[in-house]
Amino acid sequence: MLSWLPASSSAARNDTQVIVIGGDYDYPPYEFLNDQGEPDGYNVELAHAIADVMGIRVRIELGEWDKMRDALLDGRIDALEGISISPQREQRFSFAPPHAIIHQSIFARKGAPDIDTIEELRGKEVIVQKGGVMDDYLHTHNIGAFIIPVATHSGALRMLASGKGDYALVANVPALYLSKQLGLSNIVQVARPFQAQQYGFAVRKGNEEMLAVFSEGLAILKNTGRQQEIYNRWLGPLEAPGIAWKRWGQGAAIISCVLLLILGGTVIWNRMLRRQVDKRSAELRQHQQQLIQADKLKSLGVLVSGVAHEINNPSALLLLNIPILRDAWQDAEELLEQHYAEHGDYLLAGLPYSRMRDEIPLLLKNMADSAERIKRIVDDLKDFARLDPQQLQPVDINTMVATAIRLADTTLRRSTQAFEVQYEPYLPAIQGSEQRLEQVVINLILNACQALTDRSQAVKVSTRLAEDSQQVQVWIEDQGRGIAAEHLPQLTDPFFTTKREQGGTGLGLSVSSGIVQAHGGSLSFTSTPGQGTQVCLSLPIPTHATEAAA
DSSP states (O other), X not given: OOOOOOOSSGGGOOTTOOEEEEEETEXXXXXXXXXXXXXXXXXXXXXXXXXXXXTOOEEEEEEOHHHHHHHHHTTXXXXXXXXXXXXXXXXXXXXXXXXXXXXXEEEEETTOOOOSSGGGGTTSEEEEETTSHHHHHHHHTTOOOEEEEESSHHHHHHHHHTTOSSEEEEEHHXXXXXXXXXXXXXXXXXXXXXXXXXXXXEEETTOHHHHHHHHHHHHHHHHHTHHHHHHHHHHGGGXXXXXXXXXXXXXXXXXXXXXXXXXXXXXXXXXXHHHHHHTSOGGGHHHHHHHHHHHHHHHHHHXXXXXXXXXXXXXXXXXXXXXXXXXXXXXXXXXXXHHHHHHOOOEETTEEHHHHHHHHHHHHHHHHHHHHHHHHHHHHHHHHHOOOOOOOEEEOHHHHHHHHHHHTHHHHHHHOSEEEEXXXXXXXXXXXXXXXXXXXXXXXXXXXXHHOSSTTSEEEEEEEEOTXXXXXXXXXXXXXXOOOGGGGGGTTSTTOOSOGGGTOOSOHHHHHHHHHHHTTOEEEEEEETTTEEEEEEEEEOOHHHHHHHO
């Protein structure tokens, strides 16, 4: 197969080479052949998106799952775009960070008894996908079931519906999708979804350079929100089954209380620190501000790391289940309307149905919007508190800025018709994390776009060498509404924002400032209300680079 591996610099990549990515031809909505016989689905779109941001060429080949898995092992393809991660598979494959979570389900014909655990399949005829993760699991754990392997999930469900086998052990979302698509009305789930498994790209063991391409591309898509857009488009309406209304309400209330405690405690604590600082003498003020900020970041990091995971879990359940509740309401609405027409108004949840039929869709929409906002806030908090060290590498500032502009291209085109970029040639490289610095520049560009009030107003990005020749600089300038002078010193404070009514959390510039400080650099802001804002990102040049330039 291909011996080529892409270099870290996009300019060094050989565009004539193609990475061949394999997958299952019948595993919707993740990957499948559409009506035109072409590869389609969440995994396929994600693979092409990674190819776009990494500047590589890929070809998607879909076939029977066990054959595609063997094709990767013997080198006939370069990667799999979606495979569940397990300890057994980690001995033969190397995995990129997961891009989805796959749950398994047990299906049976209507009338079959419910099952609580997978061990209850002992002695039963169980249909599984050949070479799939549950095929591996049943063999590895010696469950004692009589295994009937088939090539595809749809084949497993059809066989079960036709009267063969006792149960089908299949992935939850594809099974729900296929059973509805195929009209298999005589089979049902008989157990809650279980065996949550991480799911993502894989390469042959030892092919770490190829793995790095997918890992880096996926990280860029996650940071820009593009991966979440692709995920929502394909999987939003089909995720795990709903939970009871009372449990949903309790979960939402707990999440809201925790967030209010975090935010309220942080605000109160911040005010107390301000009062203490105001009492200090003027000559010690700057030093005290630095100490307070360091202590605040440390404490907030400990607080956030302790609750972020617990908040994310119920928030994810809300995002997965609200669309199903919405579908349930739509399915039931016809019956409710018929009852209303025949018997007149009646109470639903203690309120007249004539009112609730208008209120419930709005309530569901508000719930979905609020859960998504909770997720965004928690993600921002996790980024703000992240203390993991980044491996420092030489970073070409012009290349990094060009990548950031390309990732923000859609927003730039939508916001202004007067965008300009200028690169100063022959800038020395700095030491840092290119991905994290891209995140800073993207955030600054998006802020500039949001400040514009008219598409005729301009945004300009430029790179240059500082006057002292000890730093390289990235300037982002806009002709937007500007910032009041009294707000400039607070721009990088956690939770400070002038865009609260537009959904701002006040964490974007805090995260960016932390990244820049970790690189030994600085952010400075100048602004004139009504005329625009200028932001300067300064990063130090390594000592050996400045000595060589001299």
